[in-house]
Amino acid sequence: MTTTTSSPIILLIAGHWLGAWAWDEVLEHLTAGRFRAVAMTLPGLDPNDPERATKTLDDQAAAIQDVLSREGVTREQPAILVAHSGANAPVSLVLDRHPELVHRVVWVDSGPMAPGSVFAPDLPVEVKELPLPSFDVLAQQASLEGLTAEVLERFQARAVPEPGPVLRQPVELTNDARRAVRTTLVCCSIPSAQVLELTRAGHPMFAEVAHLEHLDVIDLPTGHWPMWSRPRDLAEVIQSAASRTS
Template sequence: MSTGKGTGTGTGAGAEAGPGADGRPPVVLVAGFWLGAWAWDEVASLLRADGLEVHAVTLPGLGSVEEDRADVHLADHVDAVVDAVRAAGRPVVLAVHSGAGVPGYAATDRVPGLVAAAVYVDSGPGNGALDPTFDGVELPLPAWDALVEDGNSIDGLTPEHLERFRARAVPQPGGVIREAPRLADDARRVVPTVVLCTSYSSEQVREAVEAGYAWVGGLAELRDVTWVDVPTGHWPMWSLPRETADVIAGAAATAARRAAP
């Protein structure tokens, strides 16, 4: 399993609100390595068309190639996710892609009562460093063959997808790759969780949990997990945006039913 199972970045936000008047929680979207809020554009549009309030996050260091990433740490990414969750003003569905599973899981540890559901999009609740041996200031987007060799399927992506990805990718801050999250609140274990399995099947992810991979380590302790298999590549927000949006919207609908009096 790869480091590229991986992360999203940025502080700010790409946040826009939709109606959300039917009791469904707002949705916070966080993409993985090399990506900002823009990576969710199509999924976010579909969710808003479905009547959901949506906030897409760009994590620190991922806003532009020009940013200084030398002092960007995992704690900064966790803070950015927590800030986005709190800014929604009520419990949210937190959907995190790839390596954003590490700060995403740490955010559910920080504010478990504000996460109505967590959705891991070809990702998992990481409870350790993705690559503690990584010693670089940043990790640029690799060549496609190297990315695939590292376990990141590009199935379903068109040449146009790949061209846009390459043009807009921002190097991943090294600190968030080598640092481990701090987890302290056992309430995170009862946050309802959906694991959307795309480039790896649910069976393969379960095997990764049993093997002790850090990027899915939290699945060994979570008590309410729903598995969804939607076979495609590692970037389903591009290859299957409708299906990805439907899984996230489904988590919001389930959260609303659970919260109903």
């Protein structure tokens, strides 16, 4: 792998039920380039953590900040954050708390959360964790396009239940500087034209996009898990976004 001291680090963060392993194929392509890239497992998604079901969004945001610190990220050397799906909640918190540490955020079939958003506000408090649903049920919530039987088998075998506190916690955002961070939306299961139409209509899922000051939108047509259905193409999109200076 070729790197330079001026190359920003790319931090890959997967969504619900997933750990760093979800990025293995993308990392193979990224590390052939000039960028440093690492993937992390959020607190609550480590199957070996006996207390994982108690983890919160604050725990996850703090863990992201810890990784950035360990990798030498500073105001002068900010990072590229790549957030897939439900990783948008803790990454939105990091952008709110430390926008100066992020050169660009790349949302993969995802986007920034609006203040006060809750992923599952009606999830009963007695529900400690939410396992990966059956693929028949999951397909009604997100596109499985491009996923082979082998990939689905791996997904099911390695998925970790999502902690209840993460799903119930509101995303408290107060720093408008987060909206000035350069942003790339990678639109996979929903085309960019539809995303922008929903943004203009004030749809809650995309309302925050309307407030972004520096926005690029890229179409990568596939299902909701492009790190498995189109890993090489996704890596190229991430590399291109990381290379942009404006």
